[in-house]
Amino acid sequence: MGINQLCKRCKTAEAAVVSRKEPFCIACFRKFVSLKQRKQMMSDQYFQDIFKVMYPDKKKTAEEAERLNQGSRILVPLSFGSSSIVMLDVLNDTLTEQREMHRGKTGFRIDVLVCYLKDDLEELKRKAEALMTVKLRDNKNSVKVHLVDIESSMNSPDFTRIHLQDSTYMVRNASVSANEAQSVKELLSSCSNRSAREDLLNIIKTAIIKRFGVQGGYKAILWGHSTTRLADEIMSLVVKGRASQIANALNDSEEDFEYGEPLRNLHPMRDILLSEIDAYCFVSDLTQYLHKYKPQDTLLVNKIPVAPDAQPPRAKLTKNMTINELARQYFDGIEGSYSNVISTVVRTGAKLDDPENSLKSKVRCGICNNTVFCDGSHWLRNITVTSSHPIEDAEEEAMFRAWSASEQGKVRGEYLKLTSEMEISGHEFPVCYGCILTLGEVKHKSLIWPSSQSNSVESVIEDFIISDESDSEHEGH
Amino acid sequence: MSFTPPSDPKKPKSIKVSQLCELCHSRKALIKRPKNLQKICKLCFFHVFETEIHNTIISNNLFEYGEKVAVGASGGKDSTVLAYVLKLLNERYNYGIQIVLLSIDEGIVGYRDDSLATVKRNKEQYGLPLEIVSYRELYDWTMDEIVACAGVRNSCTYCGVFRRQALDRGAAKLGIRHVVTGHNADDMAETVLMNILRGDVARLEKSTAIMTQSSGSPIKRSKPFKYSYQKEIVLYAHYKKLDYFSTECTYAPEAFRGTARELMKNLEAVRPSCIIDIIYSGESLRLKPKRTKRAPPAGHVEVCSDGSVSLNGGDFVDGNRCERCGYLSSNRICKACMLLEGLQQNRAKLSIDRDVSTHGAARLTRTLEQLTF
Numbered sequence: 001m002g003i004n005q006l007c008k009r010c011k012t013a014e015a016a017v018v019s020r021k022e023p024f025c026i027a028c029f030r031k032f033v034s035l036k037q038r039k040q041m042m043s044d045q046y047f048q049d050i051f052k053v054m055y056p057d058k059k060k061t062a063e064e065a066e067r068l069n070q071g072s073r074i075l076v077p078l079s080f081g082s083s084s085i086v087m088l089d090v091l092n093d094t095l096t097e098q099r100e101m102h103r104g105k106t107g108f109r110i111d112v113l114v115c116y117l118k119d120d121l122e123e124l125k126r127k128a129e130a131l132m133t134v135k136l137r138d139n140k141n142s143v144k145v146h147l148v149d150i151e152s153s154m155n156s157p158d159f160t161r162i163h164l165q166d167s168t169y170m171v172r173n174a175s176v177s178a179n180e181a182q183s184v185k186e187l188l189s190s191c192s193n194r195s196a197r198e199d200l201l202n203i204i205k206t207a208i209i210k211r212f213g214v215q216g217g218y219k220a221i222l223w224g225h226s227t228t229r230l231a232d233e234i235m236s237l238v239v240k241g242r243a244s245q246i247a248n249a250l251n252d253s254e255e256d257f258e259y260g261e262p263l264r265n266l267h268p269m270r271d272i273l274l275s276e277i278d279a280y281c282f283v284s285d286l287t288q289y290l291h292k293y294k295p296q297d298t299l300l301v302n303k304i305p306v307a308p309d310a311q312p313p314r315a316k317l318t319k320n321m322t323i324n325e326l327a328r329q330y331f332d333g334i335e336g337s338y339s340n341v342i343s344t345v346v347r348t349g350a351k352l353d354d355p356e357n358s359l360k361s362k363v364r365c366g367i368c369n370n371t372v373f374c375d376g377s378h379w380l381r382n383i384t385v386t387s388s389h390p391i392e393d394a395e396e397e398a399m400f401r402a403w404s405a406s407e408q409g410k411v412r413g414e415y416l417k418l419t420s421e422m423e424i425s426g427h428e429f430p431v432c433y434g435c436i437l438t439l440g441e442v443k444h445k446s447l448i449w450p451s452s453q454s455n456s457v458e459s460v461i462e463d464f465i466i467s468d469e470s471d472s473e474h475e476g477h
Numbered sequence: 478m479s480f481t482p483p484s485d486p487k488k489p490k491s492i493k494v495s496q497l498c499e500l501c502h503s504r505k506a507l508i509k510r511p512k513n514l515q516k517i518c519k520l521c522f523f524h525v526f527e528t529e530i531h532n533t534i535i536s537n538n539l540f541e542y543g544e545k546v547a548v549g550a551s552g553g554k555d556s557t558v559l560a561y562v563l564k565l566l567n568e569r570y571n572y573g574i575q576i577v578l579l580s581i582d583e584g585i586v587g588y589r590d591d592s593l594a595t596v597k598r599n600k601e602q603y604g605l606p607l608e609i610v611s612y613r614e615l616y617d618w619t620m621d622e623i624v625a626c627a628g629v630r631n632s633c634t635y636c637g638v639f640r641r642q643a644l645d646r647g648a649a650k651l652g653i654r655h656v657v658t659g660h661n662a663d664d665m666a667e668t669v670l671m672n673i674l675r676g677d678v679a680r681l682e683k684s685t686a687i688m689t690q691s692s693g694s695p696i697k698r699s700k701p702f703k704y705s706y707q708k709e710i711v712l713y714a715h716y717k718k719l720d721y722f723s724t725e726c727t728y729a730p731e732a733f734r735g736t737a738r739e740l741m742k743n744l745e746a747v748r749p750s751c752i753i754d755i756i757y758s759g760e761s762l763r764l765k766p767k768r769t770k771r772a773p774p775a776g777h778v779e780v781c782s783d784g785s786v787s788l789n790g791g792d793f794v795d796g797n798r799c800e801r802c803g804y805l806s807s808n809r810i811c812k813a814c815m816l817l818e819g820l821q822q823n824r825a826k827l828s829i830d831r832d833v834s835t836h837g838a839a840r841l842t843r844t845l846e847q848l849t850f
Contacts, residue, residue: 166513195747238673239744239751243758247765318743326747330740344676351678355761373761382536383704383753384512385528388500389520396503399492403502406494433757437750 005301017279017299026283033272033280037090040268044253047266050074050219053098053107072108075218077115077209080127080291082281083269084224088112088131089286091222095139108219112145113212115205117185120291121147127289135289148212151184153204156450162366162429163422164445167386169377169436172426173366175451182448195322196441199240199434203368210259220264228274230267231342232327234349239323242434245370247352258369270346275299365432367439367449376433415444500525511706511749519716526713530701531566537687539699540572540655547579547653549644550599550607552592554714555659557599557721559702562713563657564603577651581643582611583636584619585727587844592722602720610647612639616817624728626823632728635820638812642804645696653696660700663707663741666752669759671737678764685759694805706752785815 005015005023009032013025024032041051050072054065076091078084091110098106116124128145136143159181160173182190184204191197213221225233230250237246248256252270255262269277278295281287282304287295297304321329331342355373363372391397431439439445498506498518506516510525517525534540548563550556560578567574580596583589593609600607613619616639623635648656665685672680683689690697702710714721744751780786785808798804799811806812 193747235670235673238669238758239748239755241754241757244761318746321743321747323744323747323751326740326743329743330736334736341674345673348673348676348678348681351764353763353765355763376757379757380753382532383529385525385532386500386515387524387528388498389518389524391501391503392520396501399494399497400501400503403494403497433754437748437754 016283016301018301019273019276019279019299023301029283030280033086033276034090034093036271037087037268038094040252040266040270041094043266046264047220051094051107053102053105069105069107070109071219073111073216073218074108075111075113075209075213075216075221077113077205077221077223078128079224080114080124080289081224081293082277082286082290082295083226083229083274085286085289086277086280086284087222087224087269089135089280089284092136092139092143095142099139106139106142108142110139110143111216111218112143113209114145114147115150115208116147117150121149124291127291131289135286146212148208150201150204150208153208154181154184154450156181158451159448160451161422161426162431162439162447162449163418163426164436164439165419165422166440166445169380169384171366171377171429171431171436171439172422173429174422174426176448180448181450187442187447190443190447192441192443194320195240195324196438198322198324199438200442203435207259207369210256210263213263214259214261218263220266223265223267224269225267226269226272226274226277227342227346228328228331230270230349231331231345232324234345235327235330236324237434239327240434241376241437242370242432243352244355244373244432245434246349247354248370250346250350250352258364273342363430365435366429367431367435370432370434372430372432374433376431376436379433380436418444418446508712511708511745512753514749522709522712522716526705526709527562527566527569530562530705531570533687533704534566534572534701537699539657539688539701540574542573543575544573544655545575545577545651545653547577547608547644547648547651547656548605549656549658550578550580550596551659552580552595552599552722553659554711554719554721554723555661555702555707557595557719558710558714558717559657559659560599560603560605561717561719563701564605576605577653578605578607579644579647579651579653579656580607580609581640581647582609582613583640584612584621586621588724588727589620591724595720595722598720608647608651610643610650612643615639615643615646616813618817618820620728623820626820626825629728635816636728638816642811642813644698645694645804648696656696656698658698658700659702659710661702661705661707661710662752662756665700665703665759666755667734667737667741669755669762670741671734674737675733681762682764684762685756691805704753704756785810785812 007013007015007025007028008022009028010025013027015023016026017024017029019029019032040047042048049068054060054068056062056065060068076084076088078088088110095106095108095110112128114124114128125147128147132140132143132145157178159176159178161176161180162171162173164171184201188197188201191200209221233249234246237243237249248258250267252264252266256265257263275296275298278297279299281290281295282297282300316325318326334341354371357371358374359372364370365372391400439447492505496505498504498521499515500517500521504518504520507519508522509516510522540546546563548556548560550560560576563574563576566572567576578596578600580593582593596607596609599605611619620632620636624632627635644656644658648654668680668684671677672684685703687701687703688697688699713719741752748754778786797806799806799814800809801814802811804811804813
């Protein structure tokens with residue numbers, strides 16, 4: 001690549017980024033990414049009504065138009081990864097543009113939602129405040145930030161134990177007292193591998209965000225998933241036996257009833273590759289806001305120099321990777337020779353529909369809250385035999401007796417004891433196939449889950465709103 | 478002094494309790510099942526492996542009493558175990574089926590001739606009749622010639638299309654209406670992943686069907702190993718000391734499938750149950766109803782990207798037949814006839830008598846193996 005290559009769009013400025021075989025200057029590249037996101041934000045009438053600035057017309061009065069503008073509140077979950085930061089940046093630019101074009105009027109308001117675990121709180125608070133006071137300063141009145149403790153998802157008056165019997169794949173539950181409750185941290189550390197941990201954390205976070213969206217009466221939740229991220233999400237869902245969720249997860253055109261009230265989801269970054277988002281981060285000086293995420297400079301013309309004392313990244317052992325990471329690694333690996341695979345996967349995923357329901361009624365999974373279409377326990381039982389070949393001679397008989405009496409029998413006994421308790425006091429509990437797998441990778445194949453979450457989330461959030469006052473307080477100090 | 482017999486060196490006296498089989502708790506565990514990570518002994522392994530296949534056969538009603546069934550036998554591990562297990566289960570549970578081995582000779586010197594020798598031994602070992610159908614007699618081409626003519630890159634396309642037809646024709650010749658193949662759970666999961674990665678919408682919904690049947694064809698196909706892990710099939714063959722041929726085909730494997738296989742291997746290391754999880758996912762894949770396109774002008778003819786001509790209206794018609802050979806086809810002319818025509822155009826007009834230059838890489842390997850000082 002020549003150093004002095006010109007941008008192919010404006011043909012005046014020097015190219016800084018090469019994407020999809022085309023050289024871009026910084027301004028044109030920012031516009032390219034921004035337009036891709038805005039195209040999705042205008043994808044149907046419902047979203048146009050949210051994002052456009054409304055004026056009085058034949059159908060509505062001036063007051064009604066203003067009410068629509070004020071009432072178009074959207075929820076932006078912010079992970080401080082590159083995608084959600086870039087999405088917020090484009091939304092911020094949209095607001096600024098609207099204020100300039102429409103003499104101070106804007107079409108929508110943004111509520112940013114940050115889910116945190118205690119260890120990250122200080123860092124995230126600092127970054128959120130920096131975002132508000134620097135990047136989002138001009139639109140401060142249209143943007144609000146909420147912080148929610150992930151632990152708050154375990155705030156519940158009653159709890160239930162969900163237990164998997166491995167010999168029959170039966171899942172049962174029984175209520176337990178509140179003092180048996182686990183924290184999220186404890187729950188995560190009881191997982192036997194990273195995939196299960198990631199799965200549970202994801203389920204908890206998604207529940208918080210969607211519940212927050214429903215309770216706050218937001219018009220839509222904007223998810224920052226890039227094409228790349230969606231592709232590995234689709235592949236991972238298939239690998240985790242969760243393919244029946246794909247249709248709902250990608251559905252931007254219909255209402256989502258997962259938490260009672262209707263909710264609209266939007267993936268405005270679905271046409272933008274992660275490498276492009278990372279490049280956008282670099283050229284827009286957004287890297288300072290990233291948390292626990294390292295952007296790749298693959299598309300930049302001038303690569304970011306590596307610090308001389310920097311350690312080369314350690315290659316991860318395949319066994320320690322999560323299913324999502326393996327899917328991502330696969331896409332990274334084939335990018336050269338089969339580059340269109342990523343977008344093919346996302347397009348194929350978008351063509352999927354809910355499977356036919358083979359159950360008598362509509363049931364939701366007691367853990368991840370997705371619709372259950374098929375009895376996973378029954379399916380597994382049908383294809384797995386767990387009976388044994390009979391004991392053949394006296395020697396084997398002796399071994400069996402030795403086993404029955406031994407320590408080994410007791411260790412397994414702890415699990416068996418729990419199982420037989422659940423067999424007596426527990427009830428059959430609806431859980432999707434994917435959650436059966438996750439449950440199997442938790443200690444004692446059993447977890448304590450809140451049985452009702454009421455409105456407890458709301459109360460926790462209010463304490464952490466970074467309001468205008470707290471900002472001015474900071475500025476005052 | 479009384480006589481104490483020497484201890485058997487092969488059989489350690491004390492088996493630790495922790496080493497016992499998790500199912501019978503009375504014999505030493507030898508195998509860890511990839512499906513649920515249970516450590517089990519050899520006898521319990523045989524028991525669960527055979528019973529699971531029996532359950533698959535029964536719950537899907539694969540066989541009718543008195544039915545004649547052809548086992549697609551390549552001499553490889555899957556089909557060898559399939560022939561063995563089917564014969565065993567047929568006797569044990571009295572399915573009342575007659576089993577015939579059906580082999581296809583693609584004409585790959587140094588590979589297929591050796592594996593066919595294995596099938597011929599199996600015929601004797603299991604006492605089952607054997608029928609061999611060759612590409613030479615059906616198409617007047619061997620795979621070696623096709624590769625010499627069309628290159629090694631597309632070899633799997635030709636071979637796959639031709640074999641599918643050849644199995645049907647072989648079965649029809651024997652008056653058999655049911656072909657069972659040794660496709661295992663790994664193959665099936667790999668296909669599900671590939672269909673998503675390639676965006677092959679037409680195959681997405683059907684890719685996990687255990688039995689495929691068409692109203693226009695008298696011959697149905699089924700896969701009793703749909704839920705059997707390749708690893709367990711290999712172990713079964715190993716512990717039962719079955720006679721199978723383990724060399725891979727010498728022509729290049731499909732490159733894209735290779736990448737999917739690599740991904741599967743990594744996934745399996747992280748979560749061994751993922752193979753059946755993917756099959757479970759595959760069974761729940763369903764497409765949104767197609768948006769109705771604007772009606773094309775009456776009497777239009779659609780030409781597909783591969784040059785085939787679609788049927789009037791462009792819709793899939795079950796049981797449609799090729800205009801040339803009469804085989805099932807979703808287009809006017811079937812894929813095999815299309816490929817054959819392409820080959821025929823490139824065939825050399827003259828050939829040398831007793832020419833062996835078309836023999837592929839396999840032949841060379843065999844020759845080299847046999848060299849001695």
